[in-house]
Structures are given as structure tokens and as C-alpha cells.
Amino acid sequence: MANAVAIPASHEESEVITKPVGNHAAGNSRTCDTTGLPVCLTAQLFIRLNAVLGVVALLAGGIAALLIALTRWPAVHLLDPVWYYRLTTFHGLNMLIFWILFMEVGILYFASTTLLNSRLFSKGMAWASFVMMVAGAVLVDVTILGGKADVMMTSYVPLKAHSNFYLGIILVAVGTLIGVANFFGTLYIAKRDKTYAGSVPLVVFGATAAAIIAVVTLLHGALVMIPTWLWSMDILKEVDAGWYRLVWWGLGHQSQQVNVCAMVSVWYFLATLTTGAKPLNQAVCRGAFVLYILFINLASAHHLLVDPGVGASWKIWNTSYAMYLAVLASMIHGFTVPASVETAMRKKGHNRGLFGWLAAAPWKNPGFSAFFLSLLIFGFIGGITGVTLGTQQINILAHNTLRIPGHFHSTVVGGTSLAFMGLAYYVVPLIFKREYYARGLARVQPYLFAVGIVLMSLGMSFAGSYGVPRRHWDIEFTGAQFAPGFGSGAHVMLGLMGVGAVIAFVGLLTFILLTVAAVFFGKKIENRAMTPW
Amino acid sequence: MPENEEKAAEVFAHEHEEEEHKTPGTVVLTLALLISFAVYYFANWKALADVWHVR
Ligand code: HEM
Numbered sequence: 001m002a003n004a005v006a007i008p009a010s011h012e013e014s015e016v017i018t019k020p021v022g023n024h025a026a027g028n029s030r031t032c033d034t035t036g037l038p039v040c041l042t043a044q045l046f047i048r049l050n051a052v053l054g055v056v057a058l059l060a061g062g063i064a065a066l067l068i069a070l071t072r073w074p075a076v077h078l079l080d081p082v083w084y085y086r087l088t089t090f091h092g093l094n095m096l097i098f099w100i101l102f103m104e105v106g107i108l109y110f111a112s113t114t115l116l117n118s119r120l121f122s123k124g125m126a127w128a129s130f131v132m133m134v135a136g137a138v139l140v141d142v143t144i145l146g147g148k149a150d151v152m153m154t155s156y157v158p159l160k161a162h163s164n165f166y167l168g169i170i171l172v173a174v175g176t177l178i179g180v181a182n183f184f185g186t187l188y189i190a191k192r193d194k195t196y197a198g199s200v201p202l203v204v205f206g207a208t209a210a211a212i213i214a215v216v217t218l219l220h221g222a223l224v225m226i227p228t229w230l231w232s233m234d235i236l237k238e239v240d241a242g243w244y245r246l247v248w249w250g251l252g253h254q255s256q257q258v259n260v261c262a263m264v265s266v267w268y269f270l271a272t273l274t275t276g277a278k279p280l281n282q283a284v285c286r287g288a289f290v291l292y293i294l295f296i297n298l299a300s301a302h303h304l305l306v307d308p309g310v311g312a313s314w315k316i317w318n319t320s321y322a323m324y325l326a327v328l329a330s331m332i333h334g335f336t337v338p339a340s341v342e343t344a345m346r347k348k349g350h351n352r353g354l355f356g357w358l359a360a361a362p363w364k365n366p367g368f369s370a371f372f373l374s375l376l377i378f379g380f381i382g383g384i385t386g387v388t389l390g391t392q393q394i395n396i397l398a399h400n401t402l403r404i405p406g407h408f409h410s411t412v413v414g415g416t417s418l419a420f421m422g423l424a425y426y427v428v429p430l431i432f433k434r435e436y437y438a439r440g441l442a443r444v445q446p447y448l449f450a451v452g453i454v455l456m457s458l459g460m461s462f463a464g465s466y467g468v469p470r471r472h473w474d475i476e477f478t479g480a481q482f483a484p485g486f487g488s489g490a491h492v493m494l495g496l497m498g499v500g501a502v503i504a505f506v507g508l509l510t511f512i513l514l515t516v517a518a519v520f521f522g523k524k525i526e527n528r529a530m531t532p533w
Numbered sequence: 534m535p536e537n538e539e540k541a542a543e544v545f546a547h548e549h550e551e552e553e554h555k556t557p558g559t560v561v562l563t564l565a566l567l568i569s570f571a572v573y574y575f576a577n578w579k580a581l582a583d584v585w586h587v588r
């Protein structure tokens with residue numbers, strides 16, 4: 001029986017189950033010594049591959065992040081304009097698309113196999129997905145760094161990049177779609193083979209919501225990217241700029257909802273692992289995921305609030321009534337997740353006062369601190385700024401200012417990315433079966449990253465309130481005929497952003513170094529539970 | 534022994550059985566969120582009114 005993992009079975013997979021169980025073939029599953037959950041070895045291989053590639057993208061995007069942040073900080077103003085725009089494009093794609101998507105495909109494989117006690121539907125599809133995603137990501141990165149795609153992450157037409165840039169994005173999108181199809185295939189065989197009883201766990205339900213939105217998202221991606229690709233090769237004469245923006249945000253916004261769904265699922269998962277919490281009310285939590293599926297698409301209108309190509313009533317309908325229903329879903333999760341932790345902690349006897357349960361929570365466990373900080377940053381900064389910016393009238397003040405990156409670095413970075421880091425503190429011991437070194441440093445890492453992102457996010461937001469634009473190389477307008485017009489207040493805020501960015505980068509690098517050291521050189525975990533955090 | 538992690542399989546198997554719960558701390562956190570939102574939202578409308586005069 002061929003083993004699914006590269007490392008010989010005798011060395012590592014010591015608790016492999018040699019009889020066929022459930023729908024697993026003989027020798028292709030194991031029981032986790034720590035959690036008691038079943039692990040499909042094929043899924044394990046691809047979770048590992050996806051996690052490694054995700055971290056590589058995070059490193060690439062992180063280095064670019066530091067450089068562009070040090071450029072936006074006027075006191076440093078590091079890069080020249082060409083490299084500022086080039087690396088901003090590079091940063092956006094490696095972070096928002098590659099890091100996040102590699103992790104999400106891994107999460108989908110995990111949720112559908114381990115939590116449903118099923119094997120992965122197709123190893124061939126998993127390979128196809130992985131190879132396409134890697135090839136696409138490499139193509140995009142090479143094209144950007146070669147100076148052939150300085151079009152920013154949004155690549156708004158009529159800005160034109162080299163055709164390989166669009167081709168790379170299409171490859172990543174199709175690869176992801178194949179991964180999502182593999183997830184649905186696994187749901188199907190798990191149901192068919194009755195590998196679980198009753199309805200699926202909430203984490204799987206959330207992952208399914210994410211996958212459904214991902215399909216709609218990726219279809220928008222194909223709809224907009226294929227014509228643009230043809231246009232970049234002069235096969236199509238023209239792509240309408242207004243049409244491009246409208247359809248592109250069907251991709252750009254909804255992919256953020258995939259992230260939110262995945263992040264919320266990770267919250268529920270980490271809450272269970274770190275505090276023993278369980279969802280309080282299944283119907284409410286599941287209903288909230290359904291709200292995401294139904295209303296998210298419409299909310300993409302908030303990216304077009306100053307777009308002259310669409311009408312006022314369209315904007316207002318989509319961004320108020322429809323968007324609030326999606327926001328409602330986030331508020332439900334934002335309430336039920338901490339409530340489930342509170343319930344679990346109180347049951348263990350931590351009943352003192354209003355917040356005794358929170359004080360007694362496992363703050364030294366990086367899986368917990370990353371998850372809870374992610375929840376707080378996402379809710380308090382991301383949520384509040386997001387709903388405010390999504391109001392049509394207010395958006396006119398904020399459009400294209402640094403308030404926008406200030407907002408999304410508190411959602412997709414302080415929220416999603418931090419939650420994924422917390423997840424890694426369990427994925428490495430449980431799926432890679434390796435211990436982390438420097439555990440004291442690992443305990444501090446989520447705080448470091450969170451503090452950095454919060455400072456940076458606030459600095460960006462308030463600099464934006466002073467009118468400082470986003471995607472702008474030189475707000476001093478050196479050599480221009482007119483006065484720059486940004487006072488000391490804006491400069492203080494940009495300084496705050498710069499300091500925050502440096503701290504966040506140190507947090508990010510710490511995470512990567514710890515994780516790489518653990519994955520490749522960490523102490524092996526065999527026939528025993530992981531050392532608890 | 535990691536006590537919480539150990540229970541994971543069990544929690545996932547039994548998560549559908551709901552129990553009584555009281556969560557006053559979370560309610561306070563949620564109220565803090567709503568108040569922060571109201572303050573920020575109001576400040577933004579105020580800023581808008583300062584920039585765009587309606588006569
Ligand atoms: C250490 C962590 C990070 C730092 C210091 C950082 C910093 C920055 C800076 C300075 C900008 C440029 C803002 C501008 O000039 O308009 C930016 C843009 C951006 N960042 Fe980050 N970032 C970090 C992490 C992330 C992560 C993890 C993600 C996604 C998951 C992300 C997504 C984006 C996106 C999508 C843009 C917009 C690019 C564009 O305008 O085309 N960032 N970031």
C-alpha cells in the first residue's frame with residue numbers, strides 16, 4: 001500500500017490504521033493522538049503542501065509590506081516610485097490572494113475529511129489544484145517583479161499588464177475551484193458512505209458556506225479575467241472599464257466573504273480546541289452563515305460608491321438594506337463565539353464577576369490569544385470602520401484615502417491572517433506532527449502581530465481622515481508648484497502607521513521563522529499527544 | 534495532557550446537544566462594541582456635515 005506522505009511509514013506514521021475504516025482504505029488514515037480525530041493521510045499531505053506554500057506567499061508579501069510601509073512613512077520614504085507601485089501590486093496579490101487561498105484550500109480539505117471522518121475525494125484533483133495554484137502564483141510574481149504588471153492588485157482596465165499576469169490569476173482561480181470541487185466531492189462521499197451521524201459540525205457548515213461563496217466568487221473572476229486576458233493579447237479590442245469594475249468586485253468583495261466565513265470557522269474550531277467551548281445555538285449560528293451566502297454578493301456595491309457608472313438607488317439599496325443583513329451575520333458570530341467561550345469557562349468554575357472567565361482564559365496559548373485578538377480586532381476595528389465606510393454619504397469622505405487600507409488591514413490581516421496563524425499553532429503539531437521550538441516566543445507572537453496591526457491600522461485610518469490618499473508614492477508632492485497641504489497631524493498618523501508596520505512585520509517574521517523551524521526541524525510527535533500550549 | 538484538545542473529538546460529536554447558558558460578560562462586550570460604533574458613526578456624519586454644508 002503506497003503511503004500518502006513522502007516520509008516512509010515506519011518512521012512517522014506510527015499510529016496508522018492498517019485496516020480499512022469508514023471509507024478510508026487500509027493504511028491511509030490515522031487517529032490523532034491529541035484530539036482523537038481521524039486524519040486522512042492524503043488530505044494530510046495536501047494540508048501540509050498548502051500550508052507550506054501559504055507561508056511562502058506570506059513571507060514574500062511580508063517583505064514587500066515592510067518596504068512599501070517604509071515608503072508611505074514620509075520620514076523614511078524608502079523606495080522609488082516604480083518599486084513602490086510594483087511592490088504594492090506584489091504585496092496585494094501575495095497576501096490577499098496566495099497566502100489566503102492556499103490556507104483556505106487546506107482548511108477545506110481538513111474540515112471535510114477530519115471532521116467528517118472521511119477520506120479525501122480525489123488525490124488527482126488535489127494534485128491538479130495544487131500544481132495549478134503554484135504555477136499561477138509563480139507566473140504572477142515573476143511577471144510583476146519583471147516590471148510587466150504595475151497595475152495594482154485590482155488591475156483596473158484600461159491599465160494593461162502582460163498577458164501572463166492575467167493567465168497566472170486565471171490558473172490560481174481554476175486551481176482553487178478544483179480544490180473547492182474536491183471539497184464538495186468529499187462532502188458527497190462522506191454522506192454517501194455514512195461516515196458521520198446526524199448533521200455536519202458547525203465548522204464544516206461554515207466551511208461549506210465559504211466554499212459556496214467561493215464558487216460564485218471564482219465564476220465572477222473567470223467572467224472578468226478571461227476577456228481581460230484576451231484583451232491583453234490584442235485578441236479582444238476593448239474591455240469596458242465600468243463593466244470591469246462592476247464584475248471585478250464580484251470577485252474582490254466576495255473573496256473577502258470567503259475569508260470571513262473561513263475565519264469564523266477557524267474561531268469556532270480554536271475556541272473548541274483551546275477552551276473546550278461548543279456552539280451555543282446551532283440554528284442561530286448556521287442561520288448566520290446562510291445570511292452570508294444570500295446577501296454578500298449585493299454588498300460588493302460598497303466598492304463602487306463613488307463610481308459614476310452606477311446609479312444612486314442601486315448603490316443605496318445594495319449597501320444599506322442588503323449589506324446590513326450580511327453585517328448582521330458577522331454580529332451574530334461576533335456574539336456567539338465569545339459567548340461559547342464564556343459558557344465553557346464558567347462551566348469550569350471561572351465565575352468571578354463579569355470578566356473572570358476572560359481573565360482566566362488561556363492567554364498564554366497562542367492558539368487562543370491569536371483567535372481572541374483576531375475576534376476583537378475584526379469586530380472593534382474592522383467591523384466599525386467597515387460599516388461606516390460602507391455608508392454612501394460617508395464614503396465620499398473616505399474613498400481612495402488611507403482609511404480604506406486602514407479598514408481592511410484590520411479585517412483580513414488583524415482578523416483572518418491572525419486567526420490563521422493561531423490555527424498554525426495546532427496544524428503544525430497535529431498535522432505535521434512536529435513541536436514548536438522557542439515556545440515562549442510563540443506565546444508572545446500573536447500579541448506582537450496584533451499590536452503592530454492595530455497601530456498601523458489606526459495610523460492609516462486617521463491619516464486617511466486627514467485626506468492622505470492610498471496608493472500614493474509621495475504625499476509631499478516634492479518639486480510641485482503648489483503646497484502639499486498635509487499638516488503635522490497627518491504626519492504623526494503616518495508615523496504611527498510606520499511604527500505599527502515595523503512591529504507587525506517583526507510579528508509576522510517571528511511567526512514564519514518559528515513555523516518553518518518547527519515544520520522542518522521540530523521534535524517529532526509520535527504515539528503521544530502534543531505538548532499542550 | 535492537553536485537556537481541552539483531548540476533548541475535541543467528543544465536543545464535535547456532541548455539539549448538537551444544547552445546554553443552559555448565561556453570558557453576561559459577552560453581553561457587556563457587545564454593548565461596548567455597539568457604543569463604539571455609535572460614536573464613530575456619529576463622528577463621521579458630523580465630519581461630513583462640516584465639509585458639506587447644507588443650506
Ligand atoms: C506586516 C504586515 C503588513 C503590513 C506592514 C502591510 C502594509 C501595507 C501597506 C503599507 C500597504 C499600502 C497602502 C497604500 O500605500 O495604499 C498595503 C496594502 C495592501 N495590503 Fe498590506 N500589510 C501587511 C499585511 C497584509 C496582509 C496579511 C494582507 C492580506 C491578507 C494585506 C493586504 C493588502 C492589500 C490587499 C493591499 C492593497 C494593495 C493595493 O492597493 O493594490 N496586507 N499593506
Ligand SMILES: [Cu+2]
Nearest residue numbers: 253256300302
Ligand atoms: Cu467589500
